[in-house]
Amino acid sequence: MSEQIDLTSFAAGGGCACKIPAGQLESAVKGLIGKADPNVLVGLDDGDDAAAVKIDNGLAVISTADFFTPMVNDPYTWGQIAAANALSDVYAMGGTPITAINLVGWPNEKLGLDVLREVLRGGMDKATEAGISITGGHSITAPEPLYGMAATGIVDPEKIMRNDAAEAGLPITLTKPIGVGILNNKHKATGEVSQAAIDSMTALNRQAAQDAVAAGARAATDVTGFGLLGHLYKMCRASGLSAELDFSAVPTVDGATDALAEGFIPGGSRRNLDWVRPRLQPSSLSEEELVLLADAQTSGGLLIIGEVPGYPVIGRTTPLSNDSYITIY
Numbered sequence: 225m226s227e228q229i230d231l232t233s234f235a236a237g238g239g240c241a242c243k244i245p246a247g248q249l250e251s252a253v254k255g256l257i258g259k260a261d262p263n264v265l266v267g268l269d270d271g272d273d274a275a276a277v278k279i280d281n282g283l284a285v286i287s288t289a290d291f292f293t294p295m296v297n298d299p300y301t302w303g304q305i306a307a308a309n310a311l312s313d314v315y316a317m318g319g320t321p322i323t324a325i326n327l328v329g330w331p332n333e334k335l336g337l338d339v340l341r342e343v344l345r346g347g348m349d350k351a352t353e354a355g356i357s358i359t360g361g362h363s364i365t366a367p368e369p370l371y372g373m374a375a376t377g378i379v380d381p382e383k384i385m386r387n388d389a390a391e392a393g394l395p396i397t398l399t400k401p402i403g404v405g406i407l408n409n410k411h412k413a414t415g416e417v418s419q420a421a422i423d424s425m426t427a428l429n430r431q432a433a434q435d436a437v438a439a440g441a442r443a444a445t446d447v448t449g450f451g452l453l454g455h456l457y458k459m460c461r462a463s464g465l466s467a468e469l470d471f472s473a474v475p476t477v478d479g480a481t482d483a484l485a486e487g488f489i490p491g492g493s494r495r496n497l498d499w500v501r502p503r504l505q506p507s508s509l510s511e512e513e514l515v516l517l518a519d520a521q522t523s524g525g526l527l528i529i530g531e532v533p534g535y536p537v538i539g540r541t542t543p544l545s546n547d548s549y550i551t552i553y
Contacts, residue, residue: 229339231302232412234331235293235368266317266386274313274377276384284381288313291327291372295408295522296422297415299339303346305425306371309448309523311354314377315433316446316526318385321354321377326361329370343371354428383437388462390443390529396467396539397532399432400424400525402452403480403516410488420478425523432526432535439532447524451496453517453550455527457503460541460549469539469552471509474517484512492520505551517552 261267265284266276274288290310294302307324314321326347330340351358351373358373407421429446436444443463447455452474460467497518507514531537545551 307350319379329366
């Protein structure tokens with residue numbers, strides 16, 4: 225497109241940082257229990273990345289949906305990121321995507337449909353890279369631009385990776401660096417583009433998922449809006465164990481620590497830290513370092529229990545220690 229569009233100015237939040245805060249969301253869905261179905265392998269219980277339901281021929285179907293407001297100004301790039309993020313939930317469970325449908329909310333009076341077309345083109349190109357077709361969708365008018373996908377995948381029920389299957393005494397692997405939320409916040413404020421952040425957010429988690437399954441991993445999640453600490457805490461709580469995290473081993477996106485020092489901290493990242501702080505062992509880390517670990521990620525990497533060759537090990541799981549789920553050193 226020839227005309228520069230400041231998409232982020234049309235939204236209060238951006239990317240996965242616009243999620244409802246974890247504590248509030250858990251309160252809202254507490255006690256909502258549907259029909260018991262023995263074919264549901266992964267459902268509402270532990271807030272996993274997607275649902276998994278057993279079907280015929282030794283397969284399970286994975287179902288998930290994800291959408292958000294723009295975190296970058298370029299519409300095509302936003303579409304790519306949103307698609308990669310939605311498909312990540314399938315990969316996080318060790319599955320293979322088979323189709324997706326678009327989810328759109330659009331402020332027609334503020335943004336032209338030519339901009340929407342670029343968003344959809346970005347999503348379609350990323351789906352093509354993943355080897356699937358976009359097979360439909362649904363759109364509404366909305367006060368803020370929204371885009372994402374409902375994705376469907378398949379998986380061998382014996383090889384599902386889930387967030388309640390972690391065991392103590394295993395390494396913790398992270399497949400993408402953190403810090404894109406901070407860089408996106410800087411982009412929204414200044415217009416400065418971080419190519420490192422874009423490269424990370426547009427990268428599919430397909431290879432990481434395949435490598436994790438090949439390594440025998442049974443527990444994983446993807447790191448998105450609740451940050452590394454939030455998603456690690458959810459996994460520890462669901463699995464009934466604790467974890468030790470080596471701050472020096474956690475990879476960060478180029479430029480993220482500088483942007484953090486400049487004060488570009490998303491409100492969602494601060495809320496993440498407030499939510500998980502009671503479950504942290506007292507640490508010598510600074511407040512800024514803790515915020516980085518809680519930074520709200522968009523299309524982040526996979527957090528895998530077990531060592532996966534080629535990716536950094538950032539800690540290990542341990543037996544549950546009182547109510548302190550995470551120790552950081």
